[in-house]
Amino acid sequence: MAEEEGKEALFSIPTITAVLVPILVSICDYFGPGLHNIVPAPFLAIFMSLCYLERLGPGGPSSSSTLPSSIWSQAAIIPNLYLFLCMALGKGLAYQTPIGENGDSDLGSSMLLGFSLSVVQLVALWIHLSWQERFMKPDEAFQNGVRALVATMVLPTVWVALFTVVYAVSPLGTVGSIAYSQLDNQPFVRWVAVAGIGGLEFIMVWTSVMLARGFTHFMRTRYYKKGGVYDVDPIEANMRKQAGEARSGAFSPMSIYLFMMMIVLLYGSFQVKGILDFSHSSARVVCLSGLPWGSDSSFEDEYSYRLNETTNLAKVNSDIVIWSEKMMRISTLTERDKLWTQARNISATYAKYIGIAYEDFVDAPTNTKGKSMFVMFDKAGNVGFEYQKAHPKPRAENNILPGPSNQPATGRELSLNSGLIGGATEFDLNFHTFSKSIKQQNINLLISLTASKGNIRLGTAIQAFRAMEQGITILSCGGRGAIASSYYNPLVIGSAPILNSLSYSATVFTDLPEPVWTMYQVVGDLWAYICCALTVITLALVALPERIVNRLFAWITKRKKGRNSDNYAGTDGHSDRAQGIALNILDEPLECK
Incomplete structure (x- = not known):
């Protein structure tokens, strides 16, 4: 009899709502961070996931409890597995080109990324529900006081802590963060200049928890008319009769949340207003984009073509001429010296900053593994910096060796408006350990190269976040043209007239404001580390x-x-x-x- 009851609980017929909610979660995940970055999508996905596990998950909803009988019951297997598969599918499709080159879809890698992100998110939800189940009594879920406030902060704290660890060990860095979906949400997104990605993620998840709390309270608190007077159910009555109501009201979860949101939005509003007030100069940067011609063409033909284009662009009224990542392939020391010599001559002749980028296989045994190089020459023809890409893209760049220096490159001769010109690749900006050294080198304009044409929304979001965190201007040059991001103006897209089928140039006029001081430069990811410490305590109390x-x-x-x-x-x-x-x-x- 017991076995039959267990099988019945495990394979019980779900309701229509139980089937539809995970599908809606999958849709929101698809339109969330990744290819689309729709602002409300991640809020709704977390909100519905939480409500699903609380009300439609293991054990089903109870008339006297805000939680199911046990999130670890046998009945939890199917609902949790179904929710996980929907989440993984939505996230995987949303990241179809997180590491692919030239817009090519790498579905296997994107599904693996979606699978990993869904596991971490579901673990955070489980820990949150375990805390609620252990420490919150049925009539206390909607009361005021410190206990209720702490209960609403468990999920955002654990979420930030788990994903901080993921970002530190992942070969993709911060790719997968829900914070990147908020690029268009000004002034909310400005909070990254204070607390970084972790701080913005905390506010986002906390918002979803408060939405779920309010929704559950609305559904479970039933008003009915009795004798011409509106009465309330026992849950609401207990809320009103609790001891120390005035003192506990000071720790009302909703009051504290609204106060924190007021601070976030006021700060962001003042920063957005600063767009009209800041003093700045401007620079005209020309990006020459293209891919290596391949083994069928000779070095001499490609070399002559690329340098002629660079010379023509240097003649016009431009301050900087740069190449996109891996524009040419160098196989011998003679080829490298010839390329450097001609680039020096162009920069010295026209007094322009010239940046060249190429694949260097000179020192590679049998030309199997090379380097992605970025060399910038100053206006006198001297080498300002020579930078080697630090984080090759997984799978897409298995033939590229990582650079020895985990920080951007710059040089004293490359000065521009109270700061220096620095160099990196777009993919390197995914990593906190790399980007946090930008300000230490007094870089005001960071030129970031890329060869990819795919996932424009994600790449520009990461670039804009780094610019706001560090208070500098970042300009990317790649297959999608030239895009500039500054602290006050996160997104400026340059024009991209096609020259021919082999390459094209994009010109962008970017503002170069004075370097902006941000709180993030001082505290870094301190908030994320605090969340990690609190999560250890939370896990101990739950386990x-x-x-x-x-x-x-x-x-x-x-x-x-x-x-x-x-x-x-x-x-x-x-x-x-x-x-x-x-x-x-x-x-x-x-x-x-």
Whole structure:
């Protein structure tokens, strides 16, 4: 009989809502961060995932509880697996070209990325629900006070902590962050200049939790008319009768959340207003984009063509002429010297900054693994910097060796408007350890090269976020033309007239404001690290046996009583007044349900 009941629970027929909600989550994930970056999509995806697991997941909704009977029950297997598959499908399709070259779709890699992101997100949701199930009683879920406030912050804290670890170990860096979907959400996105991607993710997930809390409260609090007077159900009545209502109201989750959102939006509004007030100069940058001709063509033909184009562009009224990533392939030392010599002559003759980019296979054994190089010459023809790409793209660049320096390159001769010109590749901007050294080198204009034509929205979002975090201007040159991002103006797209089928040039006029000081330059990812520490505590409280957790909070309550006693008349050293008051950091003794 027990086995039959277990099978019935495991394979019970789901409701229409239980089937549709994960599909809607998948749709929101598809239109979220990645190819589309639709602003409300990630909020809705997290909100619906949370509501699904709370109300339609294992055990089903209960009339007396805000949570199912157990998120680890046998009935949880099918709902969680179904939600996971929908999430993974949506995220995988949203990242069809996260690392592909020239717009080619790499469906296998994107689905693997979607699978990984969904696992991390689902683990965060499970930890959040485990905390709710262990520490929140049925009639306490919607009350005010520190306990309820902490309960709403568990998911955003764990989310930021888990993804901080993922970003640190992933070969794609911060690709996959929901924060990048907010590029068009000004002034909300400006918060990255204070707390970085982790801080913005925290606010986003917290918003989704508050939406789920409000929705659940609305659905479970039923008003009915009785004798001409509106009454409420027992949950609402308990909320109104709770002890210390005035004091707990100061820690109302909704009040604290709205206050924090007011700070975020006010800060962003003032920063957006600064667009009209900042003083700046401008620079005219020409981006020459193309791909190597291949083994069928001779070096001499390609060399002559590329340098002639560069010379023609240097003659016009431009300040900087740069190539996109890996414009040519160099196989011998003679070819490299010849390319450098001609680039020097152009920069010295026309007094322009000239940047060349090429694949260098000179030192590669049997030409199997080379380097992606970016060399910038100053106006006198001297080498300003020589940069080797630090993070080759997984799978797409297996034949490229990573550079020895995990920071952008610059040179003292490359000065421009109270700062220096630096160099990097677009993919390197995905990594916090790389980008945080930008300001330390007094770089004001960072030129970022790319050879990819795919996933424009994601690449521009990452570039814009780095510009706002560091308070500098970043200009990318690649297959999609020239795109400039500054602290005050995150997105300026240059024109891209096609010259012929082999290459084209894009000219962009970019503002070069004075370097802007940001809080992120000082604190970095401190908020993300704080979330990591709090997550360790959260995991301990959720994973430890209940008797140990209850003893811990009983000890805290006892210590709290002692600190708040006026006298110690009792034999145990505590006054009668202290023994009669239940005080601790969570308004009342906290114990497992």
